[in-house]
Amino acid sequence: xxxxxxxxxxxxxxxxxADHVGFLRTWGGPGTPPTPSGTGRRCWFVLKxxxxxxxxxxxxxxxxxxxxxxxxxxxxxxxxxxxxFAFAIRFDAPGVRPHLLAADGPAAQEAWVKALSRASFGYMxxxxxxxxxxxxxxxxxxxxxxxxxxxxxxxxxxxxxxxxWSPGLENGHTLSRxxxxxxxxxxxxxxxxxxGLAEWELQGPAxxxxxxxxxxxxxxxxxxxxxxxxxxxxxxELRRAWLQRAQGSRPEREGQDRP
Amino acid sequence: MRYNEKELQALSRQPAELAAELGMRxxxxxxxxxxxxxxxxxxxxxYFRTDExxxxxxxxxxxxxxxxxxxSGFSISFVEDPERKYRFxxxxxEQCQEWIGALRxxxxxxxxxxxxxxxxxxxxVTGKDPLEQxxxxxxxxxxxxxxxx
Numbered sequence: 001x002x003x004x005x006x007x008x009x010x011x012x013x014x015x016x017x018a019d020h021v022g023f024l025r026t027w028g029g030p031g032t033p034p035t036p037s038g039t040g041r042r043c044w045f046v047l048k049x050x051x052x053x054x055x056x057x058x059x060x061x062x063x064x065x066x067x068x069x070x071x072x073x074x075x076x077x078x079x080x081x082x083x084x085f086a087f088a089i090r091f092d093a094p095g096v097r098p099h100l101l102a103a104d105g106p107a108a109q110e111a112w113v114k115a116l117s118r119a120s121f122g123y124m125x126x127x128x129x130x131x132x133x134x135x136x137x138x139x140x141x142x143x144x145x146x147x148x149x150x151x152x153x154x155x156x157x158x159x160x161x162x163x164x165w166s167p168g169l170e171n172g173h174t175l176s177r178x179x180x181x182x183x184x185x186x187x188x189x190x191x192x193x194x195x196g197l198a199e200w201e202l203q204g205p206a207x208x209x210x211x212x213x214x215x216x217x218x219x220x221x222x223x224x225x226x227x228x229x230x231x232x233x234x235x236x237e238l239r240r241a242w243l244q245r246a247q248g249s250r251p252e253r254e255g256q257d258r259p
Numbered sequence: 260m261r262y263n264e265k266e267l268q269a270l271s272r273q274p275a276e277l278a279a280e281l282g283m284r285x286x287x288x289x290x291x292x293x294x295x296x297x298x299x300x301x302x303x304x305x306y307f308r309t310d311e312x313x314x315x316x317x318x319x320x321x322x323x324x325x326x327x328x329x330x331s332g333f334s335i336s337f338v339e340d341p342e343r344k345y346r347f348x349x350x351x352x353e354q355c356q357e358w359i360g361a362l363r364x365x366x367x368x369x370x371x372x373x374x375x376x377x378x379x380x381x382x383x384v385t386g387k388d389p390l391e392q393x394x395x396x397x398x399x400x401x402x403x404x405x406x407x408x
Contacts, residue, residue, distance in 0.1 A: 007323070064261070091266050128370050
């Protein structure tokens, strides 16, 4: 089977970050003729992603071998005496002999076993997908938290709201009465006749509340519920005035319910 | 360089990210288009003769460039020799785009960059390192410095 070996070797030697490096003794893997003493051949190993390369030395200009770390498990192993700190890369594929490797000490052995166990493409893909969904969740809960912190402000607002609103409401009622078409006419046109009634009505409650140093765009109204109430009040006033006008135009009707 | 061919052959039989019959031309001058079953498995692109079970060859997809080639094909070349291109012909623009997208995302290096990106973003939002739960926060492959390579 062909492989783009030149590119693979180039990748091995490139300065892309290695995931683990170190000296290991090796037997029975590809590119490892048996040593006379049977002690395993000492090579410089470089792990990049799911690829384990070996070199004759740290300065090696070409990899001796490549082990592709897919479909395998890594476990501690019994080494041929007198070696210790051995581990094996065992493949699921039939007819593939396990690669036996030995580190220089227990810490190195543990580090290699860990690094090699997590080297597969599949493992990396799992971690990436997990983080992807964690980020999505984190962003969603951040957005929710912002919304609910509005609610938290609302619940602080609420006890105050009736106090703030009731005088306003009363005044609004008063104003509304004064501002009804009949009221306007009675007052002898305190407003320019050309001015739209609707506009005036709209300004009524808002003007009142603005007078109290509140406005839809002041910092205090960062609470959505407060904003909602603002415009709700305006709408209620408008509706009331409209209904009064509607009833005012039919004064003979009896039993008509007032809003 | 020796490599575990049997294991690679076994890998070529694993479920593929993408597989299709495409026209393929080797990088050598004067090479002709041949029908090949092309299969993307992890960071390897295997290609088979259409009636054979074992792959003719494999391309490791690290440090490679995937480019669109008119009219509806793409090429794969490698960093150390950008003019040396493996060319593939698709049956449609759509298929071509699908392959280009998948091949660009197929490298381990790409996944490493994605992981580092997500880790960083999660830390910004939550203040916590998401890799700690996996016990892999100290591993070299997941460090921000890895992005510079």
